[in-house]
Amino acid sequence: MDEPLHIASLLVHARPxxxxxxxxxxxxxxxxxxHQESPLGKMVVVLEAVHENQILERIEQISNVPGVLNAALIYHELLDPAGDVE
Structure with missing residues (x-):
């Protein structure tokens, strides 16, 4: 990994x-x-992106998918290669 990686998890609720x-x-x-889903329309989604704005854009895209009621950010982490131990 040469550049930072943003990892985010979302709870997405869709019409069942x-x-x-x-x-x-x-x-x-x-x-x-x-990663997970329920028959009630709830899903756990994980996003990976190089830039934080890509995460924000993806959340907006998810929110605009027909049938999606809500997309909520649950967790966000920045993996920095400078902090990696080799």
Missing amino acids: ELLAAVKANLRLLPGLEL
């Missing part, structure tokens, strides 16, 4: 009847991983 379509649309976004 549109969950499959929402997941399909989310999988199209780069740097996004789906």
